[in-house]
Amino acid sequence: MLRIINVSKKIKNFSLNNVSLNVDKGDYFILSGISGAGKTMLLEIIAGLVKPDHGEIFLHGRNITREQIRNRSIGLVYQNPTLFSHLTVYENIAYPLKSKKLNKKEIDILVKQLASDTEISHLLHRNITNLSGGEVQRVTIARTLATKPGCLLLDEPLSFLDVQLKRGISSLLRKLNQNGQTIVHVTHDYEEAIAMANKIAILENGTIVQTGTLDEVFKNPRSEFAANFIGIKNFYKVILADAGNDVLLKKIEISGKEIRLLSAETSGTQGYAIIPADHISISHSPLEATTLNNFRGTVRDIIPAKLGFEIIVNTGFDVFVNLSRQTLEEMHLEIGNEIWIHFDAASVKFIKN
Amino acid sequence: MLQQKINVFNLVFLFLGGLVLLFIISPLLSMFVSTSGTDLIETVHDSEVQESIWLTIWTSIAATFIFAIGSIPLAYLIVRKNFRLKKLVRAIINIPVVIPHSAAGIALLGIISRNTVAGKLASGLGFSFVNSSAGIIVAMAFVSIPYLLNSAIDGFTGVPERLEKAAMTLGASGRRVFFTISLPLAWRHILTGLIMMWARGLSEFGAVIIIAYHPMTTPVMIFERFNSYGLSYAKPVTVLFLIICLAIFVFMNYISVKKRSNAKNN
Missing domain, CATH: 2.40.50.100 (RNA polymerase II/Efflux pump adaptor protein, barrel-sandwich hybrid domain)
Incomplete structure (x- = not known):
């Protein structure tokens, strides 16, 4: 479904080296590694925000390596909030729908549907600045889903949330995945990985050191780094x-x-x-x-x-x-x-x- | 003991700060006090003064809006793009602040007088930069443009790039990202820059007098009346001009602050 073949990118002193990954339709794929391992850069390459030096990216069999960002069918949720503070919750969710030139009525129906799916119907006319951390992430996810992404990329979406809010968002993400949404989720939290993933890849210094099911990766870490990083073996x-x-x-x-x-x-x-x-x-x-x-x-x-x-x-x-x-x-x-x-x-x- | 020290410290600062405030206010205040109401009313009815004030206001507004069309995109490029000589470009945009404005007028004359390419082009279109409102606009813009550019640069710097990236992944084109995300989020700074640029253009004398002695902007008229007839003749025009400028300036700032507080409440 999402195939990344030998993608490389060098920026200053850091480089991603021949990264290859296979994400199947319906996968909840966790991409893990310490800060600075290149996880966000890889997501930005998939989304088209950073051009790779080498390699190719396919989504549903279509080569999207040089495709324009807006035509890629990739949704990206960043770690830090990216809601537009000059727009209301409703306007934020409607933003991608306006790019598609839908009429007002169609936009209204879709915004309300997405708000209902992400349980934020009561927030639609609120200003962004008054939202809690969990509400911000829900609105961001609803807005990204409005693009109907073939693949949803999440860059540490739970890192700023407290335990209670984490649970709510995790459950929302799990529900989306169960409804068929393919997700690639970046995290360095092994509990998050275990709770959500069916597949995992470990990125170390810009290189994929291991990829497989949770059992395969947690039980047989292929490098000292992976073992130390994951930190659990009795699993x-x-x-x-x-x-x-x-x-x-x-x-x-x-x-x-x-x-x-x-x-x-x-x-x-x-x-x-x-x-x-x-x-x-x-x-x-x-x-x-x-x-x-x-x-x-x-x-x-x-x-x-x-x-x-x-x-x-x-x-x-x-x-x-x-x-x-x-x-x-x-x-x-x-x-x-x-x-x-x-x-x-x-x-x-x-x-x- | 400590409390006492802090109080003395505060008092010294209060005294020094007060002196600076007095330095700014006292000449203006003395001028207002020493100008009689009769002279002021006479000046208000002077058609030459009226025309001059109107000319100064509209040319400074025109200079601000015409040159904003290029300045805002330039500020955006400086913030978002990495290119060679970027530091040099940033230094160049501040040149008008540091050179004497009469020198700026002379330099401008070198590229817009009648025998230059721009001058000939203007002639072909039926106007001239020298001794005309077009020339006044150019002179005002030259000396005041850094205020808008620097403020817009601050504004765009304050817009997190990830918001623009997020907008692109949401299907927006580069143009839509700029007009719906970058520009609205940087707008407060840009508005402040526009007001500052306009205020600076309004008060410009040195560059304007070199390029266009006539038609006479109010700063030139104040100079001319002072030079030809003396201080008492120049004062009423000065006071009237100050009242009008301050009124507009306070009004614009009020709008800007109101917009800011609305944005904050949102």
Whole structure:
């Protein structure tokens, strides 16, 4: 659907190098990487705001590399607000429709429809300066959707929002995607990536270092950068189930092992469970049950890391544990040793997808 | 102790600032006080003065609007485009501020007098720049154009480029982006620049007298009356001209401030 083939661009000391990506129709594609990795530049190249030095971009099989910006069928939502402050909410949403030379009645119907889809009907005659952060993003998204973009590009659209507003906008974006809108979303927040994406690409110093499904990229990071950047390895696709009378206490199953965790989501919800490697402790013998999750496993590998060591313990499924050099030496750990791992139910994070 | 120090500090500043204000106000005030009402009314009825004030007002307005047509796009290009010698261009637009205005008049005469290309072209079209309202417009525009240019540059600089980019991704052509986004958002600065350019043109003397002694703009007439008849004869015209200029200036500023506060409320 959106195909980017060997796109390169050099500006001053920074360059994008032979970037190739394939985004299928209906994908929620996350483009991730630290600040300065070239994510925004890539979005601007796709949108036509920056001309690439080399490479080609196809949308629905049409070569749009040298197409005029307004004829590309690409919508772009920036990180910073881009609403026009001299126009009302209504006029902002109507702006792209006026470019299409629609008559007043058609514009009115479409603006009201878009406002209803993005739940901002009550704001239509408000001035931009009086809107909250979440409302600004909703209006921006409604305005961009007015162009009926073949592909919607989002440049960190949630970064300025607080948790509550983030949830609302995320849910709106998910709904748009479920209705068939193809989305490419730039973020450096792994929770955002997990919650929204079905595919992800990691950009490092202007180069795509890895692309694939969430499972493929999070479990097998192809570079130290990707591993450090993502920062999570104990990452499992799961379904929540009730685990007793406590409404928050839930259980999940990973390779036949039952893990307890706390979540407000209901039983049957699908998503990803993350066990932060820093929150797992180890011992040679089982502890008195101060934690709900205790498993016996075998040390499969010991890998020197930036701060100490990373050990892989197989408990039926692989678990990554971070250890200091001192702990490793005190416990005389070696590959093949049998040990116990422990972690709190509260330390297991569940992200609905 | 600290409070005392701050008060002394404030008092010194208040005194120094007050002196500057007094310096600006006192000559104007003394002129108003020393001009009799009878002289002023006589001057109001003087047809030569009336014609001169009208000429000064309309030529300064014409200079502002005619040259705004090119100045606003130039300011936009300077802000949005990166090109070689951009710094030189920015320096050039401020030249009229730093050169003596009589020298500006002489320089202008070199390109618009009757034996130059522009002069011959004007002759062909049936008018002349020298000793005409066209010449007055050119002289006023030359010395006042930096005020509009600099203000418009500030205005366009204040419009985030991402808004223009966003408008383009929303299907707008370059022309539509300029007229519906860039220009309205920079308008407050541009309006201030237009008022400043007009006010500067209105008061221009040095360049105008070189190019067009006649028809006589009011600053030239004030000079002529002072030179030929003395201070008391020049004062009533000066006072009348000042009253009219200040009234227009205050009115324009009122409109500009009102527009600004409307924009803020929006």
